[in-house]
Each structure stands twice: as C-alpha cells, then as structure tokens.
Amino acid sequence: MTEPVLVAGGGLAGAAAAALLAQAGMAVTLVERAAAPADKICGEFLSSEAVTFLAELGLDVLALGGEPIDHLRLVRGSRAVAAPLPFTGIGLSRRVLDEALLRHAEGCGARILRGHAVQGVEVGADHVSLSVDGMGSLSGRALLLATGKHALRGMPRQEAPVNGLIGLKMYFQLQPSVRAALAGHVELILFPGGYAGLQLVEGGRANLCLLVPKQRFLGLGGWHGLLRWLCETSSFLAARLEGATPLLEAPLAIARIPYGFVHQASGPDHVFRIGDQAGVIASFTGDGMAIALHSASRAATALLRGEGAASYHKGLARDLTKQIGRADLLYRLAERPAAQRVLLAGARIWPGALALAARATRVTDRRARL
Numbered sequence: 001m002t003e004p005v006l007v008a009g010g011g012l013a014g015a016a017a018a019a020l021l022a023q024a025g026m027a028v029t030l031v032e033r034a035a036a037p038a039d040k041i042c043g044e045f046l047s048s049e050a051v052t053f054l055a056e057l058g059l060d061v062l063a064l065g066g067e068p069i070d071h072l073r074l075v076r077g078s079r080a081v082a083a084p085l086p087f088t089g090i091g092l093s094r095r096v097l098d099e100a101l102l103r104h105a106e107g108c109g110a111r112i113l114r115g116h117a118v119q120g121v122e123v124g125a126d127h128v129s130l131s132v133d134g135m136g137s138l139s140g141r142a143l144l145l146a147t148g149k150h151a152l153r154g155m156p157r158q159e160a161p162v163n164g165l166i167g168l169k170m171y172f173q174l175q176p177s178v179r180a181a182l183a184g185h186v187e188l189i190l191f192p193g194g195y196a197g198l199q200l201v202e203g204g205r206a207n208l209c210l211l212v213p214k215q216r217f218l219g220l221g222g223w224h225g226l227l228r229w230l231c232e233t234s235s236f237l238a239a240r241l242e243g244a245t246p247l248l249e250a251p252l253a254i255a256r257i258p259y260g261f262v263h264q265a266s267g268p269d270h271v272f273r274i275g276d277q278a279g280v281i282a283s284f285t286g287d288g289m290a291i292a293l294h295s296a297s298r299a300a301t302a303l304l305r306g307e308g309a310a311s312y313h314k315g316l317a318r319d320l321t322k323q324i325g326r327a328d329l330l331y332r333l334a335e336r337p338a339a340q341r342v343l344l345a346g347a348r349i350w351p352g353a354l355a356l357a358a359r360a361t362r363v364t365d366r367r368a369r370l
Contacts, residue, residue: 069186
C-alpha cells in the first residue's frame with residue numbers, strides 16, 4: 001500500500017490541502033493537536049480570493065454564518081475615512097471555519113487524527129516520519145508542514161525577522177446601534193505604535209484584533225490597562241466599545257511575529273511548507289488566509305504532478321514576495337504617528353488609495369489552482 005501524504009497541522013492551510021489531495025484520490029493523514037474547535041488569534045477577514053477558493057473547494061462561507069464586508073474604514077483618534085473595498089470579503093471566525101474545513105477534508109476521504117500533537121520530524125531519503133503524542137510514529141512519502149508561525153522540532157525554519165509587537169484578540173458583544181454601524185465594514189484603527197482591526201463575524205459578535213509594542217503592553221499593566229489607554233487615545237474606539245461585553249475570559253495573544261517572512265527553497269524535496277510556514281503577511285492587509293489557501297493549492301498541485309518541494313517553494317516565493325513586501329512596508333508606516341497622519345490625510349483626499357493599497361497586497365495568481 002502506498003504511504004500517505006502526512007499533514008502536520010489542521011488549520012486553514014493544512015485542512016484545505018488535505019481536502020484537495022483527498023478529492024484527487026490521494027491517501028492523506030492529517031494530525032491536529034486540538035481535540036475540539038478552538039479560537040485562534042486571527043483577524044478573521046476572508047478576502048474575495050479566499051472566498052472563491054473555498055467555494056471551489058466545496059465550502060460556502062455564507063452558509064456558515066459569515067458576515068459580508070465591502071468597506072474599509074480608516075480611523076485615527078476621532079477622525080475616520082471610509083472607502084469601498086475592490087471586492088466583498090467575509091468575516092468568519094477561525095473556530096467555525098477551521099472546523100468546517102476539517103470536516104470537509106474528512107468527508108473527502110482524508111484521515112483526520114485530532115487531539116494529538118506532533119512532537120518531532122525525521123526525514124529520510126524518500127519518506128518522512130512524524131513522532132505523534134499518543135500514537136508513536138507515523139510514516140509518509142511526503143509532509144505538508146502547516147504548524148503555523150513557529151518551528152517544529154526536527155524541522156527548523158529559516159531565520160525570520162521578528163518585531164517587538166504583541167498580537168491580541170478579543171471578541172465583544174456590541175450594543176445594537178454600534179453593531180449596525182459596523183456592519184459591512186472592517187475598521188482599521190491607528191494609534192501610537194500600532195493599530196487595531198474591528199469587524200463582525202458570525203452571530204453578530206465583533207472581533208477586535210490589535211498589535212501593540214510589548215513594552216507598552218507591560219507598562220500599562222496588561223490587557224485591561226491597555227484597553228483603557230486605547231479608549232483614551234481613540235474616542236472612536238471608545239464609542240465602539242461603550243457598553244460592550246467581552247466574550248472571552250482573557251484575550252488570545254501571540255508574540256515574535258515574523259512579518260515579511262517568505263520561505264526560500266531549501267531542505268528536503270518531500271517537505272512542503274504551507275500557510276505561515278511559507279510566508280507571513282502583515283495582519284492588517286486581510287490577506288493572510290488567502291495566502292494560506294493559495295499555498296495549500298500550490299502544494300497539492302505540486303504533489304499531484306509529481307513535483308518536488310524545491311520547485312514548489314520557488315514558485316510560491318514568486319507569488320508572495322512582492323505582496324508581502326508591500327504589506328510589510330505599509331505596516332511599518334502604519335505604526336508611526338507621523339506616517340499615520342499622512343495616511344489618514346491621503347485617504348481623505350483620495351479614498352481610492354485605500355482600495356489601491358488593498359489591491360497591492362492581494363495574491364491573485366490562480367495559475368496553480370487545481
């Protein structure tokens with residue numbers, strides 16, 4: 001019996017790749033450490049590219065309760081500028097989306113092993129072995145590495161630039177009038193040293209994701225002090241959160257985020273890095289999930305064509321480098337107060353600049369699609 005393709009990680013990229021390979025009749029085994037649906041720190045904005053990909057895969061995100069988003073609102077202090085996006089995106093939580101994708105992959109024929117952590121990787125000349133908690137060793141002819149932003153033991157990633165920011169996420173139940181004003185918009189709220197994103201997801205909940213310097217976070221005494229400071233800094237955000245109910249006991253958090261990272265071709269020719277293992281785009285662009293799905297499609301296509309990982313990584317780097325580089329530049333500008341003033345003033349004069357920035361950071365190459 002032919003050894004399966006192994007997938008380490010059941011997030012967006014891993015589950016999509018498993019579904020694609022299973023649909024094509026290939027044996028696939030996916031290992032996911034979480035035993036049940038879980039929240040993840042993510043802006044949860046699906047661009048039109050991501051929505052189209054998922055539809056082609058057989059998943060209707062609107063049927064999952066996704067919130068349509070067709071406008072961007074740029075905010076600094078009490079001032080706001082809104083402009084239509086060049087596409088309609090969807091707000092949908094990763095808890096719902098990832099679970100739906102895993103179930104879809106299983107329905108396509110993939111073997112899904114949940115509640116088991118991959119502890120290490122051993123790579124042979126023509127096979128890969130995973131050391132899996134509670135299951136011993138799993139062997140496969142190729143590995144799709146979809147373990148997120150950080151390295152897996154036995155499979156170090158290339159040195160990646162990291163920043164001194166902390167990413168945080170909290171769900172809120174907003175007041176009805178605020179929820180109505182937010183509907184159809186993703187709001188990018190600039191503040192000294194960072195920015196926040198606010199949008200609706202399924203069930204009328206609001207997702208507040210933000211990036212803030214670690215030293216500021218610690219200096220303000222953590223989450224509650226930070227939130228008070230943000231509301232003092234931005235009267236717009238204060239109005240949005242007035243009377244809001246937090247829906248998590250504590251915010252989700254992540255540090256050492258390697259924005260601007262793009263994996264370059266190296267390593268074993270039967271280990272394919274997908275999702276954040278392949279490239280990490282600045283979160284405020286809203287294209288991270290589309291990149292994850294694009295990498296899953298490219299990797300699945302390469303495996304079905306009998307191509308190696310080196311060729312796949314080179315092609316994917318060509319797709320991602322310019323877009324991730326532009327997004328990294330915009331992110332560096334967006335965290336500086338002087339540049340923030342320029343961005344807001346420019347958006348007031350020419351609202352189309354917001355749509356142009358959105359287009360410049362999209363990954364739209366569909367040549368690798370199955």
